[in-house]
Amino acid sequence: MASYDLVVIGTGPGGYVCAVRAAQLGMKVAVVEKNATLGGTCLNVGCMPSKALLHASEMFEEAGHSFAKMGVSVSSPKLDLPAMMNFKQQGIDGNVKGVEFLMKKNKIDVLKGAGKILGTGKVEVSADGKSQVIETKSIVIATGSDIARLKGIEIDETRIVSSTGALSLDKVPGKLLIVGAGVIGLELGSVWHRLGAEVVVVEFLDRILPGMDGEIAKQFQRILEKQGFTFKLGAKVTGVDTSGKTLKATVEPAAGGAAETLEADVVLVCIGRVPYTDGLGLKEAGVALDNRGRVQIDPHFATSVKGVYAIGDVVAGPMLAHKAEDEGVAVAEIIAGQAGHVNYDVIPGVVYTTPEVSSVGKTEEELKQAGVAYTVGKFPFTANGRSKVNQTTDGFVKILADAKTDRVLGVHIIGREAGEMIHEACVLMEFGGSAEDLARTCHAHPTRSEAIKEAALAVGKRAIHM
Ligand code: FAD
């Protein structure tokens, strides 16, 4: 029987990063993966393919709408969707190969098959009707998440799709109806809208992007509407009639009332994701779940069974690749006897649309609810030199600082490159820095990041360029 120090089940960003860190710390490690390729949701049907399509569709949009005003004259761009999908696939393949390389480099055994926990120290791996049992000192569950489904609406991945189908449509839908104005709806809605689809988003709540700062979300909604998105807020889709050539969705006000019918060529259901634990044998092994079906862990990622740990989308917390990765590193260090740790107060979130939205720390709504006295510093990109010359002035930076201590509690950005800009705020917050620290840090000119410095100055009511 093969024997290891650590067996990681699942090779998404949580699992493979955990395996690499454990190998670096001298452990003999194996990963178990039931999918044909490594890399999990993120590499195969999540972060990477969506970002490839966001990039390609943004270039298509720019070529058609922005080049001429900069004096770059091109004939009207033509969409070659198969080539765009090929571009996406090349990106996926490159990243998957990268993970395979990391496994080899770190001498990590890759066991292809479905993993099942038989109890402390034992994992069964099954593939093609055959199974083997392997022994290990520790087990990490990193099995990720799956799409949440809407009762009565069957996803066929061609006309009624989840994010997975929406990443591989074979033609641009004339009308795309999106259920859920969360991250997936707005990112994939942007892709298909840029490629020519009419996009209508039905959202249960009275706002888009729940969890993000309200003021940022409002501005974001206005910008998306200007781009051509239609939002139906406070509404839900209760059924989709698939009998005709076009889909007919029944949309009802969330609070009750008369229903309306919306026609669409494709319906994208993206109402969140749920932890994935099918076939893991958790019940039999005695691994406890919480009331939302997530694997229950203590602050050191330990489950209710000795020697079994869990990380990533399958446990509580934001379902983000970088959160899973950081937990992977922390749990490997804990298993090795070190003090692994994740600071959940400083996990950035990014929506990769145009403009991008990024955020770290507390929102204004959260501070109000917690009764924390805070000061706001804001700076618009319309007053930032670099944004002006590039004519990309949508959005603003918002900094929330403790009214007494000036410590930065939250930073929220809407604007081009917001996803890259947020990290100086993350580093500052990791060090418990103040708005004054940020305001006195020299920022290169001309950069969009100067808007962060100016927002920090605005906390002390002394922004220069406004
Ligand atoms: P996963 O990546 O889901 O990996 C779990 C792996 O476990 C899978 O490979 C699965 O096959 C395997 N597995 C499951 N059960 C078993 C078993 N019994 N035996 C063997 N193997 C098993 N996050 C971001 O931070 N940024 C983004 O831009 C972003 N974009 C996204 C876009 C989309 C369309 C989607 C759907 C998600 C996106 N996410 C993004 C979320 C991100 O993909 C997840 O947070 C991340 O993949 C979670 O990592 P994980 O390692 O916990 O699990």
Ligand code: NAI
């Ligand atoms: P989400 O949780 O971001 O948004 C789901 C939306 O659907 C919410 O606004 C919710 O109110 C709404 N909703 C729920 N039920 C509904 C109903 N019956 N009718 C209408 N609206 C309904 O989930 P989403 O977009 O599916 O993404 C799943 C996960 O993937 C997220 O947790 C996110 O963290 C991750 N992800 C991250 C990305 C990033 O970091 N850029 C990109 C894509 C996904």
